[in-house]
Every structure is written in structure tokens, then in C-alpha cells.
Amino acid sequence: MVVRMRHTRAHTANRRSHHALKAQTLGTCECGAVRVSHRACASCGRYRGRVIVDVVAKAAKKSKKAAAKNAGSKSEAGK
Numbered sequence: 512m513v514v515r516m517r518h519t520r521a522h523t524a525n526r527r528s529h530h531a532l533k534a535q536t537l538g539t540c541e542c543g544a545v546r547v548s549h550r551a552c553a554s555c556g557r558y559r560g561r562v563i564v565d566v567v568a569k570a571a572k573k574s575k576k577a578a579a580k581n582a583g584s585k586s587e588a589g590k
């Protein structure tokens with residue numbers, strides 16, 4: 512519906528009655544970690560019993576990136 516004119520507080524409240532946020536549906540992974548439903552596990556990278564995400568490689572990549580970023584900021588601070 513197009514919002515064209517001023518409308519009453521009741522009208523606004525009725526529209527906003529559908530704006531509430533829902534809690535995430537959490538489940539437990541087979542590794543024992545709490546996991547968001549329909550998402551791969553953040554701690555083991557499994558989804559429906561299969562390894563989807565290589566968690567070790569991802570962590571290594573992340574730490575390498577962080578190290579590179581720190582080195583870059585250090586050299587800039589030295590200037």
C-alpha cells in the first residue's frame with residue numbers, strides 16, 4: 512500500500528504489528544556445537560553429515576589475512 516498521506520497512530524501501529532524480529536532457530540550439530548538451522552556448522556563445517564566448509568583452511572586463511580593487515584598498518588605507522 513502506498514503511504515501517501517498522514518495516517519493515525521492506530522494505522523501506524525497496525526502496520527508495525529508485523530515488524531517484530533523472530534529468534535533464530537537453533538539446533539545442535541553432530542559435533543555438539545549449537546548451530547543455526549539450515550546453515551553449515553561454524554565449528555566443524557558440516558551440513559547434513561557432510562563436510563561442506565574446510566574450517567581449518569578457512570581459519571588459516573583468516574589468520575594470514577589478519578597478519579598481512581597488521582604488517583601493513585605497522586609499516587604505515589612507521590612512516
Ligand SMILES: [Zn+2]
Nearest residue numbers: 540542552555
Ligand atoms: Zn559441527
